[in-house]
Amino acid sequence: xxxxxDVMVAEPQAPDPAPAAPARDERWLRAGKLAVxxxxxxxxxxxxxxxxxxxxxxxxxxxxxxxWVSTFQRPRSLTExxxxxxxITLAALAVVLPARAGMMNVGGEGQVIVGAVGAAGVGLxxxxxxxxxxxxxxxxxxxxVAGAAWAGIAALLRLVFxxxxxxxxxxxxxxxLDLLLFLIYQPWRESAAAQPSTREVAVAAQLPTLGSTGVxxxxxxxxxxxxxxxxxxxxxxxxxxxGVVGGNPEAARRAAMPVTMLLLSALLVxxxxxxxxxxxxxxxxxxxxxxxFGTQIxxxxxxxxxxxxxxxxxxxxxxxxxxxxSVAADSLQLDSGLPASTINILTALLLVAVLGWTTMxxxxx
Amino acid sequence: xxxxSTSDAVTPLLKIGGFTKRFAxxxxxxxxxxxxxxxxxxxxxxxxxxxxxxxxxxxxxVYTPDSGWMLVEDHEATPGSPAEARALGIGMVFQDLRLVxxxxxxxxxxxxxxxxxxxxxxxxxxxxxxxxxxxxxxVDPAALVRHLSIGERQRVEILKVLMTGAKLVILDEPTxxxxxxxxxxxxxVVRHLRDQGLxxxxxxxxxxxxxxxxxxxxxxxxxxxxxxxxxxxxYTDDELIEAMVGRSVPPLIALRDAVDTAVPPALLMEGVxxxxxxxxxALTSVTLRVYPGELVGVAGVAGSGQRELCEVAMGLRDAxxxxxxxxxxxxxxxxxxxxxxxxxxxxxxxxxxxxxxxxVLEHMPLDGRPIPASGLGVAWxxxxxxxxxxxxxxxxxxxxxxxxxxxxxxxxxxxxILTRELALDSTLVVAAYPSRGLDAAxxxxxxxxxxxxxxxGAGVLxxxxxxxELMSMADRIVVMHDGHISGEVPAAxxxxxxxxxxxxxxxx
Numbered sequence: 001x002x003x004x005x006d007v008m009v010a011e012p013q014a015p016d017p018a019p020a021a022p023a024r025d026e027r028w029l030r031a032g033k034l035a036v037x038x039x040x041x042x043x044x045x046x047x048x049x050x051x052x053x054x055x056x057x058x059x060x061x062x063x064x065x066x067x068w069v070s071t072f073q074r075p076r077s078l079t080e081x082x083x084x085x086x087x088i089t090l091a092a093l094a095v096v097l098p099a100r101a102g103m104m105n106v107g108g109e110g111q112v113i114v115g116a117v118g119a120a121g122v123g124l125x126x127x128x129x130x131x132x133x134x135x136x137x138x139x140x141x142x143x144x145v146a147g148a149a150w151a152g153i154a155a156l157l158r159l160v161f162x163x164x165x166x167x168x169x170x171x172x173x174x175x176x177l178d179l180l181l182f183l184i185y186q187p188w189r190e191s192a193a194a195q196p197s198t199r200e201v202a203v204a205a206q207l208p209t210l211g212s213t214g215v216x217x218x219x220x221x222x223x224x225x226x227x228x229x230x231x232x233x234x235x236x237x238x239x240x241x242x243g244v245v246g247g248n249p250e251a252a253r254r255a256a257m258p259v260t261m262l263l264l265s266a267l268l269v270x271x272x273x274x275x276x277x278x279x280x281x282x283x284x285x286x287x288x289x290x291x292x293f294g295t296q297i298x299x300x301x302x303x304x305x306x307x308x309x310x311x312x313x314x315x316x317x318x319x320x321x322x323x324x325x326s327v328a329a330d331s332l333q334l335d336s337g338l339p340a341s342t343i344n345i346l347t348a349l350l351l352v353a354v355l356g357w358t359t360m361x362x363x364x365x
Numbered sequence: 366x367x368x369x370s371t372s373d374a375v376t377p378l379l380k381i382g383g384f385t386k387r388f389a390x391x392x393x394x395x396x397x398x399x400x401x402x403x404x405x406x407x408x409x410x411x412x413x414x415x416x417x418x419x420x421x422x423x424x425x426x427v428y429t430p431d432s433g434w435m436l437v438e439d440h441e442a443t444p445g446s447p448a449e450a451r452a453l454g455i456g457m458v459f460q461d462l463r464l465v466x467x468x469x470x471x472x473x474x475x476x477x478x479x480x481x482x483x484x485x486x487x488x489x490x491x492x493x494x495x496x497x498x499x500x501x502x503x504v505d506p507a508a509l510v511r512h513l514s515i516g517e518r519q520r521v522e523i524l525k526v527l528m529t530g531a532k533l534v535i536l537d538e539p540t541x542x543x544x545x546x547x548x549x550x551x552x553x554v555v556r557h558l559r560d561q562g563l564x565x566x567x568x569x570x571x572x573x574x575x576x577x578x579x580x581x582x583x584x585x586x587x588x589x590x591x592x593x594x595x596x597x598x599x600y601t602d603d604e605l606i607e608a609m610v611g612r613s614v615p616p617l618i619a620l621r622d623a624v625d626t627a628v629p630p631a632l633l634m635e636g637v638x639x640x641x642x643x644x645x646x647a648l649t650s651v652t653l654r655v656y657p658g659e660l661v662g663v664a665g666v667a668g669s670g671q672r673e674l675c676e677v678a679m680g681l682r683d684a685x686x687x688x689x690x691x692x693x694x695x696x697x698x699x700x701x702x703x704x705x706x707x708x709x710x711x712x713x714x715x716x717x718x719x720x721x722x723x724x725v726l727e728h729m730p731l732d733g734r735p736i737p738a739s740g741l742g743v744a745w746x747x748x749x750x751x752x753x754x755x756x757x758x759x760x761x762x763x764x765x766x767x768x769x770x771x772x773x774x775x776x777x778x779x780x781x782i783l784t785r786e787l788a789l790d791s792t793l794v795v796a797a798y799p800s801r802g803l804d805a806a807x808x809x810x811x812x813x814x815x816x817x818x819x820x821x822g823a824g825v826l827x828x829x830x831x832x833x834e835l836m837s838m839a840d841r842i843v844v845m846h847d848g849h850i851s852g853e854v855p856a857a858x859x860x861x862x863x864x865x866x867x868x869x870x871x872x873x
Contacts, residue, residue: 236743240727248718248719248721250717250718254679254681254699254709254733255733256734
């Protein structure tokens with residue numbers, strides 16, 4: 001075996017051929033495996049949740065049944081889900097877009113609040129003098145500008161001083177909350193005698209409902225935003241460029257792309273979307289600014305974006321699920337006597353399970 | 366298949382036979398066998414895709430062969446994991462060195478040793494020092510890995526492998542990252558290890574190294590062994606090349622027409638200085654002209670400023686002094702360079718040019734030119750057509766357009782970037798290590814494409830670590846040493862020794 005053999009001269013050989021595409025059935029197999037993992041992840045989260053619930057002395061099966069019935073079989077609950085879903089969807093898009101450009105916007109909460117402040121400022125200034133429809137539009141514009149400006153602070157810090165936007169956007173959430181409190185305790189307070197809050201915006205400037213359903217047009221705005229953003233990210237040069245910047249900023253720089261402007265645009269538009277969420281929450285749900293405004297829409301939107309892996313269309317599903325869970329939390333408190341925050345445990349378990357178990361890596365050829 | 370009784374007088378350290386491995390419909394290794402004795406250097410040669418990596422991974426326990434047998438010192442053993450392979454005395458030094466730059470040499474070696482929770486670094490440092498002396502490696506146990514040159518890091522890896530008890534050391538293309546002088550030093554180390562009675566498998570595709578070091582050679586081609594355990598001296602260069610490539614490669618014909626220096630240069634750099642990413646001065650007063658129709662080669666030990674030179678020329682790195690122009694237009698940023706007609710094959714395509722989740726097609730507009738527009742969108746239909754044209758024109762057989770770059774190997778990625786950049790009508794081509802990761806046929810085609818660019822009147826600036834490649838193609842070679850141009854040699858006066866001296870010492 002170790003003796004020298006003759007040089008075998010083969011016929012001219014083709015050079016390293018171009019790799020072929022993976023076979024179709026292989027892709028189906030991958031999709032199937034992925035589906036199994038999703039189901040396993042969700043089941044796993046529910047099992048852990050069941051254990052925790054039984055420690056609380058409740059029957060997990062009854063709890064799940066109760067959640068199902070109270071969330072999906074009462075028309076009032078469905079209405080509530082769609083109302084809550086609208087701002088969550090927009091807040092999620094505020095994470096989706098910067099994520100496409102490789103940035104982490106943790107500041108949805110602050111941008112939602114500041115958006116609502118912008119909308120309220122415009123609304124309170126004009127709702128007594130201008131026609132309602134016009135005020136509504138002006139409030140939306142105010143929310144967009146305010147949300148974008150708030151995100152713009154973080155964008156500037158990132159682009160000028162290279163401060164990580166995840167940190168600045170997060171910290172600005174607390175500043176936004178303080179700004180809100182300052183305004184409702186001092187300049188915009190309705191009356192010194194009452195609880196600190198602004199007055200309600202005029203009925204004409206509130207979001208109208210869709211027919212007799214009780215669902216406001218907020219959901220239309222949210223769905224439209226999903227569609228437009230999905231289109232912009234996949235079909236426009238801007239979206240293509242954002243994807244390149246997010247995938248490899250050095251490749252974008254070498255392709256002579258305006259990287260700074262692209263990053264700025266992603267954060268600003270993201271902030272504007274969160275601002276819109278604040279506007280919808282203000283003019284459809286809260287109607288006035290008060291302490292505790294918005295109940296963590298920004299953070300829930302953040303989770304929705306991660307559940308959807310930062311893709312616009314799946315954001316709709318994720319937002320629906322999270323809105324449903326938050327409605328379920330209310331009924332859980334009323335019917336099963338469990339604290340409403342119990343649902344946060346289920347939400348967190350679902351998130352961890354889904355994010356942890358459904359990531360698949362490709363192979364190289 | 367069963368192990369045959371060895372007729373040799375000595376028991377080989379390692380003997381394998383009938384190794385076969387399939388990946389989907391590709392047979393990566395087909396009935397491969399060879400043996401390694403103690404105290405010999407066995408060269409494993411073959412082109413990219415010949416199945417060398419697969420074979421090594423099976424020996425090292427990363428892959429399990431579909432069939433075949435393996436004897437380690439006459440005992441049947443097929444490692445199921447790298448840990449088992451190490452326990453059998455098989456050590457591997459990978460091409461991409463696997464050291465932690467922020468740790469010292471001793472700490473890195475501690476990572477590989479089974480030390481338990483108490484590292485006992487002081488005692489280990491002594492052992493590292495002893496072993497380093499015994500094997501003639503010259504490794505300082507206290508040095509931080511990030512301060513070491515590539516050659517030194519490689520010796521640390523070898524030491525690590527030896528200290529974990531390896532009797533058989535596999536070196537996977539160890540010379541591909543080294544300058545000529547470092548290659549000589551490494552070959553010295555390998556000789557020393559052989560004299561200590563270790564078995565060495567060295568993977569290479571350079572004939573010169575086979576001649577310099579190998580006692581025996583095994584040639585793989587298309588997953589099969591063409592030569593097994595042959596004595597290199599029994600074969601001529603042409604025979605060995607033919608065994609590797611399957612046909613003899615005709616010499617590259619580089620017609621060196623007279624270069625017209627009366628026209629504005631394709632690339633003009635005057636007194637250019639620039640800093641590296643870490644802020645050190647990486648280029649010092651570099652003055653360089655590349656005329657249309659001229660191919661200028663850049664030689665130098667890795668890290669002598671080649672990367673910065675290319676980046677400054679492409680407007681990717683700011684010059685701290687001096688001026689740069691491409692075809693008479695000043696270059697200040699990537700856009701001005703692209704507008705002036707410059708194209709670039711980057712030094713590290715994966716880090717510099719690849720967006721792993723995008724497809725081959727989606728990489729085509731990333732050439733610095735304006736993205737073809739269709740309304741607000743990208744004119745993908747146009748790009749698709751241009752891509753097909755580029756692929757046909759260059760003949761580098763790029764991967765299908767829909768494949769994601771994350772699924773492609775280094776050589777395939779290189780072909781995507783080469784096809785995109787070199788198909789453009791350019792005035793200046795800046796190519797850093799253009800043939801990196803390619804097999805012989807594609808290397809040849811890439812060289813032809815670069816020469817075609819030169820003969821249609823583009824200026825070509827080509828960085829390569831392969832002096833033979835530069836000497837066969839360039840009109841001139843400039844040598845970089847420590848951030849400046851230490852010398853310039855015209856084609857008529859090319860001399861390996863002189864170039865080597867300029868690279869290492871900065872003077873000839």
